[in-house]
Amino acid sequence: MLSLYESLKKIYNVNDAVLRRLEISSDDCKDIFNDIDRKIELNQLKVLKSFYDNDISDYHLNGSTGYGYGDSGRDALERVFASIFEGERALVRSQIVSGTHAIAIGLFGNLQDGDELIIATDTPYDTLLKVIGSKEAPAPGTVRAHGVRCLEIPLRENNKIDLEALDKKITSQTKMVYFQRSQGYAWRPSFKISDLKKAISYIKKNHPNVICMVDNCYGEFVEEQEPLSAGADLIAGSLIKNPGGGLALSGGYLVGKTELIENAANRLTAPGIGLEVGASFNFNRSAFQGIFLSPSVVGEALKGAVLAARLFSSLGFEVQPLYQEFRTDIVQAIKLGHPDLMIAFCQGLQKACPLDAKASPEPSFLPGYEHQVIMAGGTYIQGSSIELSADGPIRPPYIIYVQGGMSLSHIKIGLALAADKVILKGF
Numbered sequence: 001m002l003s004l005y006e007s008l009k010k011i012y013n014v015n016d017a018v019l020r021r022l023e024i025s026s027d028d029c030k031d032i033f034n035d036i037d038r039k040i041e042l043n044q045l046k047v048l049k050s051f052y053d054n055d056i057s058d059y060h061l062n063g064s065t066g067y068g069y070g071d072s073g074r075d076a077l078e079r080v081f082a083s084i085f086e087g088e089r090a091l092v093r094s095q096i097v098s099g100t101h102a103i104a105i106g107l108f109g110n111l112q113d114g115d116e117l118i119i120a121t122d123t124p125y126d127t128l129l130k131v132i133g134s135k136e137a138p139a140p141g142t143v144r145a146h147g148v149r150c151l152e153i154p155l156r157e158n159n160k161i162d163l164e165a166l167d168k169k170i171t172s173q174t175k176m177v178y179f180q181r182s183q184g185y186a187w188r189p190s191f192k193i194s195d196l197k198k199a200i201s202y203i204k205k206n207h208p209n210v211i212c213m214v215d216n217c218y219g220e221f222v223e224e225q226e227p228l229s230a231g232a233d234l235i236a237g238s239l240i241k242n243p244g245g246g247l248a249l250s251g252g253y254l255v256g257k258t259e260l261i262e263n264a265a266n267r268l269t270a271p272g273i274g275l276e277v278g279a280s281f282n283f284n285r286s287a288f289q290g291i292f293l294s295p296s297v298v299g300e301a302l303k304g305a306v307l308a309a310r311l312f313s314s315l316g317f318e319v320q321p322l323y324q325e326f327r328t329d330i331v332q333a334i335k336l337g338h339p340d341l342m343i344a345f346c347q348g349l350q351k352a353c354p355l356d357a358k359a360s361p362e363p364s365f366l367p368g369y370e371h372q373v374i375m376a377g378g379t380y381i382q383g384s385s386i387e388l389s390a391d392g393p394i395r396p397p398y399i400i401y402v403q404g405g406m407s408l409s410h411i412k413i414g415l416a417l418a419a420d421k422v423i424l425k426g427f
């Protein structure tokens with residue numbers, strides 16, 4: 001039987017040096033993969049316990065139409081999310097169109113004219129900048145245009161949250177402090193649950209009523225704890241990332257204190273109808289099966305991220321995080337240093353995607369983003385980034401962000417083809 005490496009040579013003529021390094025890198029990662037397996041088991045147990053406690057049955061998988069009154073599947077799905085993520089209540093809907101939308105309704109639902117929002121983790125993710133609006137001339141409909149004062153606290157030089165600065169800036173007007181767990185399109189470590197816990201307890205000591213909200217995108221099931229158990233009041237994320245397990249057809253979620261969730265629901269639908277409406281059509285089945293599989297899918301994606309870090313650092317690129325470092329999200333950043341290498345990486349990865357493998361990704365402008373973005377991902381769910389995908393804004397220092405992949409074997413093949421194209425480009 002040929003090995004994977006010999007077959008990659010035979011079928012795709014992948015560069016020998018790439019294959020040799022891929023083989024060595026895979027061996028180097030074995031112990032880390034075992035640690036990841038242990039974490040998968042613990043998170044799988046947590047998910048199963050919440051299915052057991054909520055007595056999930058096949059009738060919960062059916063959907064509703066029209067107003068969606070009394071949709072028992074939808075309501076049970078929200079109880080399952082609330083118990084997994086350790087909140088009082090959850091809002092989990094296909095009508096939440098993305099992670100940005102989930103975060104936006106958390107903000108708009110809970111902030112009013114005259115309130116102040118402090119962003120504790122420096123400049124937020126690109127699409128959130130558009131939600132908040134510019135300081136000088138906020139566009140209509142943005143958080144700032146609603147009369148909410150917003151400020152960002154830069155990180156300290158060591159990329160830690162600046163707790164003293166944060167404490168100084170909080171006033172009686174401060175309604176919410178916002179944290180972004182994952183690095184987003186930045187070159188810095190993501191914030192671990194222990195980092196969030198430290199910052200939130202620091203804030204709550206003097207300001208117990210300030211709402212602490214966490215953008216939990218890409219973080220679900222990476223650690224054994226989630227931000228609500230670290231003291232956060234509200235979290236939000238996307239169902240076409242980790243907690244959808246690659247199966248949820250669309251959607252977003254929020255989990256947290258009942259009042260905060262009700263406020264977000266009133267913003268998603270309308271005051272007075274809040275959480276009680278919203279037809280689920282055929283969403284429930286995919287969302288239940290997605291959250292059930294999510295711990296193991298996230299585990300595979302994590303192994304792929306570790307392997308990507310090992311492989312590309314052995315090829316001479318800077319990576320963030322390093323392969324052996326503690327992780328709190330599934331994203332692997334690789335500093336490629338040149339736009340052509342970002343394009344080459346994506347074109348190589350695309351060849352290993354199950355759909356549109358013959359497409360050739362090119363940079364383009366996307367709604368919500370300031371710069372041109374390059375993306376690879378022939379995914380079953382459009383734009384899904386718990387499926388194997390890579391993306392990044394075309395701006396210095398030209399970093400590609402790789403994430404997802406529902407099986408390590410798929411990710412491994414994708415990385416081989418991506419590395420091959422990058423090497424061919426003449427690095």
Ligand SMILES: *Cc1c(COP(=O)(O)O)cnc(C)c1O
Binds near residue numbers: 098099125183
């Ligand atoms: C993906 C992501 C979001 C939301 O993005 P959508 O594409 O709208 O789902 C927000 N914050 C971070 C850090 C993200 O990675």
